[in-house]
Amino acid sequence: MDEYDRAMYSIKAVSQATGLTVETLRAWERRYGVVVPRRDVSGRRVYGPEDVLRLRLLREATERGHPIGRLARLGDAELSGLLEENASAPRAAGPGGFAGRILDAARDFRAAECEQALTLAIALLPPAQLFTEVLQPLLREVGDRWHRGDLAISQERLVSSTVRRHLGLVLDSYDRTARRQDIVFATLPGERHELGLLMAAIVCASRGFRTHYLGPDLPAEEIALFAREVGASIVALSVVLQERLGDVPAELGTLAASLGPGTTVWIGGSGAQLLDKDALPPGCVCVRAPLELDRRLDMLAA
Ligand code: B12
Structure with missing residues (x-):
């Protein structure tokens, strides 16, 4: 079959089908070459169904804690194998898991880890889910712990300033x-x-x-x-x-x-x-x- 006869999807449609944001898709392509979209007559990216399937596998595997840099080198069969292997493993990086990881890192003064968990949550979750399932509960909990004296001001600042900086970057990434x-x-x-x-x-x-x-x-x-x-x-x-x-x-x-x-x-x-x-x-x-x-x-x- 000629490749132009096949169903092709815009980046927005792929974002909806995979749950990855457009920014994540672009970043993954640019940095890791996870898929190579074709271009339509006006130069816009278009994706085939096999790209959508691969991106879904990649998203699931990253949610289970595998770094994208390593996953990008695996073929689709290897990715499926990895997911089956881990099928019963707990989803440590699920939405609730991210907030827990950021809090644990802040409690132990591990700034780099705090940042890493936040970056991963931003890369993997669409904005609405990121806000309601990770950031709001995280910030509420930070406030409560600080109020109870379980978190020092410096630890509270570590979380709120890291969140502030990254939300600024997300906002800047939108089309001017x-x-x-x-x-x-x-x-x-x-x-x-x-x-x-x-x-x-x-x-x-x-x-x-x-x-x-x-x-x-x-x-x-x-x-x-x-x-x-x-x-x-x-x-x-x-x-x-x-x-x-x-x-x-x-x-x-x-x-x-x-x-x-x-x-x-x-x-x-x-x-x-x-x-x-x-x-x-x-x-x-x-x-x-x-x-x-x-x-x-x-x-x-x-
Ligand atoms: C982070 C934080 C700070 C940071 C803020 C950093 C920053 N760059 O924003 C800093 C350290 C500066 C800070 C300072 C203070 N804080 Co403070 N802070 C918090 C904390 C932990 C999180 C707030 C937060 O960001 N929440 C998360 C966001 C997502 O929630 P949200 O604001 O409600 O927003 C949601 C919606 O309301 C909506 N929304 C919000 N804005 C808008 C706008 C539009 C247009 C729309 C459509 C929607 C929308 O969208 C969001 C998602 O749905 C809260 C704890 C808590 N329980 O909330 C205390 C808290 C808000 N702070 C409090 C206090 C008292 C202070 C200080 C007075 C402390 C002090 N003694 O110095 C100072 C005051 C500073 C000042 N002059 O404003 C109190 C406020 C009590 C009150 N209700 O009056 C809280 C509740 C802590 C507490 N339990 O006592 N704080």
């Missing part, structure tokens, strides 16, 4: 020429918790929106200035600290007044859940659950 509307991300003055905001920015970037990540602790006027300059449709804020909740409505008022009528403010984060909806200025809405963010992005895209 994205076509959908502009969304500006920031937190208001005094609010340094930004990891949830970064996760929301990654979700938006992965959906093709142009994201402008300004980071934490910015005056409302500065956020508004930037949003006006880029013609943002949305300003997304994160509110976590309860002690700052009293100042938030007034700051939102300043922000909303400085933005054009075409810009809406979305407020997420655990503190946002506690804001009185009736005290919010027009044009500001609380986004309470990840599904609500998805639904709002669907509406914006439409």
Whole structure:
């Protein structure tokens, strides 16, 4: 059969079929040559069914703790053999396992291992699963242990700064020429918790929106200035600290007044859940659950 008669899949379709992110697929191809996609007439990568099968085997094997650098050298039959051999072995690197490994490494001050487990989780899990099944439980547990005195401040910082750095890299890996509307991300003055905001920015970037990540602790006027300059449709804020909740409505008022009528403010984060909806200025809405963010992005895209 001519190779052009066969079913061929785009990188997005392969990502959906294998559960690997587009970034992971590209990185695995570039660094390890795990599969060699062909190019269609417009130069885009296209994959055959055998590539999809191989990538699935590779994903399963990496989830069981085998390094991709070594797996890349194995043929499909060897990969299947390896998976059968390990069929009854516990899945130490499953989503829950990653959080445990990162915590254990932080507890023992093993920074490199903390980083390695996080990198692996990012490479293997799609963003939504990474956030809900690994990072949120991990950070909650870090906070609880620190509160109980079971984790030193330096250990808590090791985890949160490693997560911060890697989420920044993930966000940077998204296409800067994205076509959908502009969304500006920031937190208001005094609010340094930004990891949830970064996760929301990654979700938006992965959906093709142009994201402008300004980071934490910015005056409302500065956020508004930037949003006006880029013609943002949305300003997304994160509110976590309860002690700052009293100042938030007034700051939102300043922000909303400085933005054009075409810009809406979305407020997420655990503190946002506690804001009185009736005290919010027009044009500001609380986004309470990840599904609500998805639904709002669907509406914006439409
Ligand atoms: C990491 C961390 C820090 C780091 C933050 C690092 C960083 N770069 O972000 C640092 C060390 C800076 C820090 C400092 C402090 N922290 Co702190 N911190 C945490 C910790 C451990 C994790 C927070 C986190 O990132 N959670 C994970 C994210 C994913 O959860 P999330 O923010 O809720 O986000 C999710 C959703 O809400 C949503 N979301 C969030 N934002 C947005 C935005 C939009 C637009 C959308 C759509 C969705 C969305 O998406 C996420 C995924 O679903 C928590 C512990 C905990 N139990 O949460 C304490 C915690 C938040 N911190 C706390 C405190 C008290 C402090 C300090 C005052 C401590 C001190 N004495 O210095 C300072 C205050 C600093 C400041 N001025 O802001 C308290 C807050 C209590 C409260 N509710 O007011 C907590 C709960 C710890 C505790 N148990 O006491 N902290």
